[in-house]
Amino acid sequence: MKRLAFSLSATLALTTSVWADNSDLLIIGNSDPGMLQRLTGTADFEGIETAFEERGAEVSLSIRADGDAMRDAFRGFANGLDATTSDIGVLLTGRFVSTIAGTYLLPNGMDAPTLAEVLTDGFPLDTVYAVAAEYPGQALIVLGEVDGEGDVPDGLSATVPLNDIPQGVTVAIGPAGDAARFVSRLSMATGEDILPLARAEGLSLTGFVPRTLPLFAGTDVTLPQITPDVPNDRSVEDATAWDRAVAADTEAGYDTYLAAFPEGRFAGEARQRLATIRSEPFYREKQVESDLALSRDARREIQRDLSLLGYNTRGIDGIFGRGTRGAVTAWQTANGLTASGYLGADQIARLDAQAERRAAELEEEARQRQAQLERQDRTFWSETGAQGDEAGFRAYLKRFPDGIYAEDAQDRLEAIEDQRRAQAEGEDRRRWQIARETDTEAGYRAYLAERPNGAFVEEARARIDYFANNSEQIALQDRAQSDEAALGLNAAARRLAEARLADLGLKPGAVDGTFDKDARRAIRRYQDARKLRVSGYLDQATVVRLMADTILR
Structure with missing residues (x-):
């Protein structure tokens, strides 16, 4: 399925065309309807919506969107992508501003933004990149810029850096009007090369720019023919010179092409690549990494290696964002390498060797x-506990709640409680059952107040003592539960974790993908021995170490 997201904060031009029956179109229109009509001849966004729906497309329309509306609309688009998706397209036109945290598309009506407003209400370009990265070779992002009024304040820039485009993602950038006309032509594409369409409208291409890029196949509509700007008698020379420039991929190479063909077919792209090279001090290193065509699993492995060595990548997701680039830079600096933030094959091998060695050291420390x-x-x-009395069992569990004899001590205490329950009179049993079901400090205090001589006084005092002395641990449990849920572990991953805990002799119980009390206790034992956050729930650091332990065995 193809899904196209068009977010407009200034203007969009779309003409009629025939699309595949399973196309999806998202339009966020923040532009002046009068401007839209002058550029496209279309009266309003509803007319565009109708035109696409008549051709079988599913259209979502949001006009004059604020920050929340832009994010909600894009979230719906991203959530609809699945394994059947073929090509994706995103058009963002409007006013862009950049901060140290990234580039943002401003919402409707934000003419004089502050840094706080941009960060809270702007639509982050990194969000688009993260989704597009899932579709290498099938993703097109079009950025149409609109000039804003006045200067931007300190901490903001009106430029759009293009240094962090994911591998396999094509970006076309230019004025909003040119971008609109490109989308108008793109609406008639039938799966042939779309790059001539972008070049014909004067858009610069960057990121993944192959010789041809066939996208957005529709029904039997022919692609409009583009007349090259280069005279026919020099078109072959133009193409040959461009091939040489691309092969060299250097500042000198593109300068040479432009000197020979200042108005050539690829002149706009050459100037954009020159701008990219000149704005990226480590352009060559970036290209070396790009040429490796690292898979997402390979990128996750690099992130795990960095995490093992103590460099925070801010996630192990296979996407090299600012967190990962910062971790790579820190690792390179520590190893006396050029701190470019990009990795070559030799550096990846070196990083992996260091991580494996560190994993072995950490596991030996854990064993000791x-x-x-x-x-x-x-x-x-x-x-x-070996003395066999209730006081001994409780003292042991207070000191070693997940110790070697914890299960035995707990079983013995439960047997004592069962015996007391059998001997206790009915009202005492009822009140204790209520306290156990609520399992709160207040509930146990209520039991003691009502039954000061009850059969379960010692149990109630023990639970009160637990709540009084473990408030931080209880709060940690709530956070840890959320952290584990955020990992999105499926049943297979949970079974793998249990199997690894069992291999280490930590007794997680049945290896069934269900984290019961035995599994939670095994996780706590594992975390405690490795000086990780002891919660009984899996987090990123615990998963990284579990995987490292398995590699070593």
């Missing part, structure tokens, strides 16, 4: 810590 904890555990048990 585990052995020390077990010695302390056994000694404490001999003085408490």
Whole structure:
């Protein structure tokens, strides 16, 4: 399925065409309807919506969108993408501003933005890049710029940096009117090369720019023929000179092409590539990494290696954003390498070797810590739980809640509680059952107040003591639960984690993908031995270490 997202903060021109039955169109129109009519001859956005719907497209329309509306509209577009999606297109036209955090499309009516307003209400270009990165060779992003009124304040820039375009994503950029006319022609594309359409409208192309780029196949409508600007008798020379420039991919190469063909067919693209090279101090290093064509799994592995070495990539998602680039730069600096933020094959091999060595060191440290904890555990048990009384069991569990004998101590206490429950009179059992079901400090205090001589006084006091002394741990549990949910682990990944915990002798229970109390206790034991955040829930750091442990075995 093809899905096209067109976000307009100034103007959009679309003409009639025939699209595939499963096309989806998203229009966010923040422009002046009068301007739209002058540029396209179309009266309003509703007319555009109708034209596309008559050709079988599903159209979502939002006019004069604010920040929330832009994000909501794009979220709906992104959520609709799936494995059947073929090509995707995104058009953003309007006023763009850039900050140290990235580039943003301003919402309707924001003429004099502050940095805070941009960060909170602007639509981040990185969001588009993240989605487009999932469709290498099939993603087109069109940026149509509109001049704003007045100067931008400190911390903002009116330029659009093009240094972080994901691999396989094509970006066309130019004035909003030119971008609109390009989309008008693009609406009639039938899967042939769309690059001549962009060049004919004067748009600059960057990112993934192959010799040809066939996208957006429709029904039997022929692609409009573009007459090259270069005279026919020099078209072959133009193409040959461009091929040489692209092969060299250097500042000198593109300068040479422009000197020979200042108005050539590829002149706009040559100037854009020159601007990119001159604005990117590590252009060559970037190209070296790009040529590796790293898969998303390979990128995740690099992020895991960096994380193992203590460099925060801000996620292990296979997308090299600012967090990963910063981690790579820090690693390169620490190793006396050129701090470009881009990796070559030799550096990736070196990084992997360091990570494997560090993983081995960390696991040896974990084994030593585990052995020390077990010695302390056994000694404490001999003085408490081994005596066989309730006080001993409770003292042991307070000191070692996930210790070697924790299951045994808990079972013995539950047996004692069951015995008391059987002996207790009915009202006492009922009140205790209420306290156990609520399992709160207030509930247990209410039991003690009503049953000061009840059969379950010791159990109630133990739970009150737990809540009083573990407030931070309880709050941590809530955060940890959210962190684990954010990982999006499926049943297979959960079974793999349980299997690894079982291999390490941590007794997670059945390897069934269900994190029950045994699995949670095993995770806590694993985290404690490795000085990770002890929560019983998987987080990024725990998953990284679990994978490293498996590699070593």
